[in-house]
Amino acid sequence: MTRVLYDLCGIDEGLRFSPYCWRVRYALAHKGLEVETRPWRFTDKAALAFADHDKVPVLVDGETVVTDSYEILRYLDRAYPEAPLLGDDLAEGRARFLRHYAERTLQPAIMRTIIMDLFNAIHPDDRAYFRESREKRFGRTLEEFHSPAKGLSQLDAGLEPLRGRLKEAAFLDGDAPAGADYLVFGCFMWARCVSSADLVSNADPVHAWLERMLDLYAGLGRQAMRITDVEGAYR
Amino acid sequence: MTRVLYDLCGIDEGLRFSPYCWRVRYALAHKGLEVETRPWRFTDKAALAFADHDKVPVLVDGETVVTDSYEILRYLDRAYPEAPLLGDDLAEGRARFLRHYAERTLQPAIMRTIIMDLFNAIHPDDRAYFRESREKRFGRTLEEFHSPAKGLSQLDAGLEPLRGRLKEAAFLDGDAPAGADYLVFGCFMWARCVSSADLVSNADPVHAWLERMLDLYAGLGRQAMRITDVEGAYR
Incomplete structure (x- = not known):
């Protein structure tokens, strides 16, 4: 299979x-x-x-x-019930909150920061579709939406609860990573692959967590191709 | 006992x-x-x-x-293990995130909005202590910190994940309320008791949740004394 x-x-x-x-x-x-x-x-x-x-x-x-x-x-x-990702009942319901946290708090802030890098990383055949659908969603051009200063300040505020959690535990889900970590980490991989922007300062507990996440599973995230690995692609 | x-x-x-x-x-x-x-x-x-x-x-x-x-x-x-509040393992870890969400995202935004109402609601004997400790924490006077416009806009952004969750379920913890609901709801009771400020618009799914929370346990929250009930106390 x-x-x-x-x-x-x-x-x-x-x-x-x-x-x-x-x-x-x-x-x-x-x-x-x-x-x-x-x-x-x-x-x-x-x-x-x-x-x-x-x-x-x-x-x-x-x-x-x-x-x-x-x-x-x-x-x-x-x-595959071994090693639960989301878990049941209270755990699963709270994972849904974390999903919304990633999608409604972090992703919009990151999008604002990296959107022109993202546009540049997309396949040329997809760019017209991407521009049209996103400009409709944002109600303005990609260039107008793009604002790393606003995006990073929004992100900094949005990271507060994650910081609090990561000051007390190595992972969002405790001593070992699980579903909540992956739900949130996805948007950092997104940014990492298309952009070289530094989203989080080295001293931030979120930074140390990102490094740990990149190392998991034999460096699954760390070894992923980035736009800077594609010859001539990064402006 | x-x-x-x-x-x-x-x-x-x-x-x-x-x-x-x-x-x-x-x-x-x-x-x-x-x-x-x-x-x-x-x-x-x-x-x-x-x-x-x-x-x-x-x-x-x-x-x-x-x-x-x-x-x-x-x-x-x-x-009292019946009817878990926080639960175990993944559920408990995620409740910690929600605690930080309440304390680091919502409370600072609400504080900014209601601090002068809060100051007014505190017992006169406590006001000097409150002013001194909070001004030290904020690095400015209560009057300088007070900014409902900034607070409400911060709160509006901070509520996004809660909105997402409450569009799909009646309570943060699903069909019935549990620990995550109480961790977050506490800061709305705080605001409700000391202030008459409207923090959330009627059309917001958060508003409907607040109403449900106020009704729980024979109206525990709804029946609580508010500053507007104290004769001559509310400016």
């Missing part, structure tokens, strides 16, 4: 930057599950028709097709 | 506004435990000497003395 993850790629097939796909990559590694990743681009909707979905991640696990990063983590907990 | 909670009071003995004490009041009600609250003021350090502590909440449960709101919730889960 081959397990396949459809994974967003950029200007290079090896450049994988989706925060949602990174959640799943880490979740699979957490469970000790092998996966073959298949590069996918924003405009390649036809390739996902089998899943009746138009976005990645899409996980194909034997006969099972699962879409949406959070649902994939839930599926993995059901199918 | 009498169970006693030392509970911060203000200009009136019945005005109880500590966000930390409100967490504990709700946690006790959640467990179905009776409690006698004992009014305490900031400067009455001597009354807590028996607990070797200088802040409320302090819970005396038979022979056991517990300080710090989070530790009290943990104690209640150990001593």
Whole structure:
């Protein structure tokens, strides 16, 4: 049985930057599950028709097709109950809060900071789609939305609860990482792959956590291709 | 056996506004435990000497003395395991994140909005202590720190993950409230008791949650004395 993850790629097939796909990559590694990743681009909707979905991640696990990063983590907990990612009941409900924290607090702040780097990292064939869909969402041009000064100040404020938690434990989920760590860390992998911007100062407890997360699973995150590894791609 | 909670009071003995004490009041009600609250003021350090502590909440449960709101919730889960507040393992770790979210994201934003109301609600004998300790913490006068415009805009941004969660569930902890709800709700009770400021618009899913929280346990929060109930106290 081959397990396949459809994974967003950029200007290079090896450049994988989706925060949602990174959640799943880490979740699979957490469970000790092998996966073959298949590069996918924003405009390649036809390739996902089998899943009746138009976005990645899409996980194909034997006969099972699962879409949406959070649902994939839930599926993995059901199918492979050892080493829970989200857990049940109170744990699962609180993981949902952390998902929203990543998506509604951290990601918008990071987006504001790195959006022109992100645009540059996207495959040329995807750029018109990306510009149109995002400009519609933000209600302004990418160039107008782009503001590292505002983004970094928003991020700094948004990181406060994470800082508090990481002052008392090595990982968000305690002594060892689990689902909440991956839900939040995905957006830092996203930024790392497309940009060389420093989002967090060295003295921040969040920085030390990021370093620990990059080292997990034989350097899964640390070894990922970055835009700076793609010859001629980084301005 | 009498169970006693030392509970911060203000200009009136019945005005109880500590966000930390409100967490504990709700946690006790959640467990179905009776409690006698004992009014305490900031400067009455001597009354807590028996607990070797200088802040409320302090819970005396038979022979056991517990300080710090989070530790009290943990104690209640150990001593009365039915209907967990924080839960174990992943659930407990994530509750810690929510505690920091309340204390580092929401409370500073609310503080900025209501601090002059808060100052006015405090017992006259406590005001010099409050002014001195808070001005030292903020590095400026209470009047300089006070900025409802900044506070409300900070709060609006900070509420995003809570909004996301409350769009999908009635309570932070799911279909029924538990520890995460109380950890976060405490700071809204704090604001409600000392101020008439509207922190959240009626259309916000957070507003509907606040109403549900006020109704719990026979209106525990809704029936609490507010500064507007104290004759001549509210400017």
